[in-house]
Amino acid sequence: MADGHTLVAVGEDYPELRESVRKICAGYPGSYWQQLEDDTAYPTAFVEELTKAGFLASLIPEEYGGSGLPLRAAAVILEEINASGCNASQGHAQMYIMGTLLRHGSEEQKRKYLPEIASGRLRLQAFGVTEPTTGSDTTQLKTRAVRDGDHYVVNGQKVWTSRAEHSDLMLLLARTTPTDQVKRRTEGLSVFLVDLRAARGHGVEIRPIKAMINHNTTEVFFDNLRIPADSLIGEEGRGFRYILDGMNAERILVASEGIGDGRFFVRRATEYANNRVVFGRPIGQNQAVQFPIARAWAELEAADMICRRAAALFDDGKECGADANIAKLLASEAAWKAAEAAMQTHGGFSYAREYDIERKWREVRLLQIAPISTNLVLAYVGQHVLGMPRSY
Numbered sequence: 053m054a055d056g057h058t059l060v061a062v063g064e065d066y067p068e069l070r071e072s073v074r075k076i077c078a079g080y081p082g083s084y085w086q087q088l089e090d091d092t093a094y095p096t097a098f099v100e101e102l103t104k105a106g107f108l109a110s111l112i113p114e115e116y117g118g119s120g121l122p123l124r125a126a127a128v129i130l131e132e133i134n135a136s137g138c139n140a141s142q143g144h145a146q147m148y149i150m151g152t153l154l155r156h157g158s159e160e161q162k163r164k165y166l167p168e169i170a171s172g173r174l175r176l177q178a179f180g181v182t183e184p185t186t187g188s189d190t191t192q193l194k195t196r197a198v199r200d201g202d203h204y205v206v207n208g209q210k211v212w213t214s215r216a217e218h219s220d221l222m223l224l225l226a227r228t229t230p231t232d233q234v235k236r237r238t239e240g241l242s243v244f245l246v247d248l249r250a251a252r253g254h255g256v257e258i259r260p261i262k263a264m265i266n267h268n269t270t271e272v273f274f275d276n277l278r279i280p281a282d283s284l285i286g287e288e289g290r291g292f293r294y295i296l297d298g299m300n301a302e303r304i305l306v307a308s309e310g311i312g313d314g315r316f317f318v319r320r321a322t323e324y325a326n327n328r329v330v331f332g333r334p335i336g337q338n339q340a341v342q343f344p345i346a347r348a349w350a351e352l353e354a355a356d357m358i359c360r361r362a363a364a365l366f367d368d369g370k371e372c373g374a375d376a377n378i379a380k381l382l383a384s385e386a387a388w389k390a391a392e393a394a395m396q397t398h399g400g401f402s403y404a405r406e407y408d409i410e411r412k413w414r415e416v417r418l419l420q421i422a423p424i425s426t427n428l429v430l431a432y433v434g435q436h437v438l439g440m441p442r443s444y
């Protein structure tokens with residue numbers, strides 16, 4: 053237990069990959085992330101180094117310049133980043149967004165974009181789904197894309213579009229057929245790959261949101277943005293289905309980040325509990341300090357197992373919706389318990405920024421809200437796994 057990176061009970065798969073990620077992360081200590089928060093800045097150097105090492109292109113097939121690894125390998129990369137105290141969310145979107153392009157894009161689109169994304173010449177880090185007035189009710193989103201000759205004209209607004217200011221491309225979900233003209237509300241939505249470099253100042257305005265964590269998240273306004281018709285991915289009107297395909301990957305990857313966060317907290321809490329002496333003995337000798345850390349570890353181990361199962365099903369091309377959702381739910385909660393245990397164990401020092409506990413504690417709370425909130429996962433399980441009535 054002395055070295056947190058040996059805190060593994062179910063076996064470290066991809067040991068060499070983990071080691072390489074840890075080596076990179078060692079160059080980006082807490083002080084780097086603290087400074088970024090002070091400056092509200094994007095971790096450009098960190099993301100560039102991960103890109104150069106090929107990690108962010110791990111899911112892009114070799115023929116398009118990536119390394120064509122399974123989803124589990126990507127999950128391991130993100131887990132290790134967060135276990136090291138770094139923040140994977142600043143670069144993770146590329147991994148799962150490009151899946152929509154890969155699975156549903158034309159060969160021409162794939163040849164045009166994927167090698168550029170793999171090399172890091174183009175960043176695809178922005179995913180425009182959430183809107184201010186419709187939230188979790190995605191199919192009711194109001195942003196419209198209307199065909200006009202060989203263009204689409206986009207009007208509307210997105211919110212919480214993370215990294216938009218630091219991304220060259222955005223995957224955008226917009227309605228192409230009004231809801232009163234479709235049989236099901238899941239129909240009539242389409243996915244576009246928007247070139248933000250051309251769009252900014254010509255129909256797209258990006259405004260940063262001041263947030264609890266340094267997530268570089270924004271509001272994006274579309275005002276008669278004209279995008280070429282070939283920005284459409286796949287068939288018009290089938291975008292919701294395409295996005296759903298990518299969401300299982302997203303949930304599994306985000307769950308793995310939670311596992312990494314949890315390991316960070318348990319490692320730090322354990323070290324502190326062993327070293328901090330009060331009343332003449334290490335605080336970790338008190339069961340009231342020790343047990344919450346031990347419980348958090350046990351729950352992380354359980355969540356890790358389901359993350360692995362979800363990834364295995366995904367990599368086998370099998371149905372994994374239930375496991376991906378449950379993995380996200382359990383990992384986000386186990387990570388939060390670990391965060392709480394670490395906060396309490398550090399006492400007043402948890403508030404000292406140099407310990408990174410408060411930063412990671414703020415960061416990990418997000419996993420219970422985004423990319424999907426706990427209630428919506430439970431609604432999925434209630435309806436799709438247990439067969440109870442749809443509750444929303």
Ligand SMILES: Cc1cc2nc3c(=O)[nH]c(=O)nc-3n(C[C@H](O)[C@H](O)[C@H](O)COP(=O)(O)OP(=O)(O)OC[C@H]3O[C@@H](n4cnc5c(N)ncnc54)[C@H](O)[C@@H]3O)c2cc1C
Pocket residue numbers: 178179180181182186187188189211212213214215263267269418421422423424425426427428431443444
């Ligand atoms: C830092 C950050 C980064 C983000 N990055 C992105 C991004 O890059 N791209 C993007 O598209 N989105 C992003 N999001 C948005 C995120 O996915 C949403 O915030 C999340 O899906 C919840 O939607 P909402 O905030 O509109 O909450 P709402 O849908 O308004 O829900 C509010 C609360 O009510 C509950 N609730 C709502 N309906 C029901 C119901 N029927 N039954 C039970 N409970 C219900 C929810 O569970 C939630 O707890 C980000 C959010 C944050 C905070």
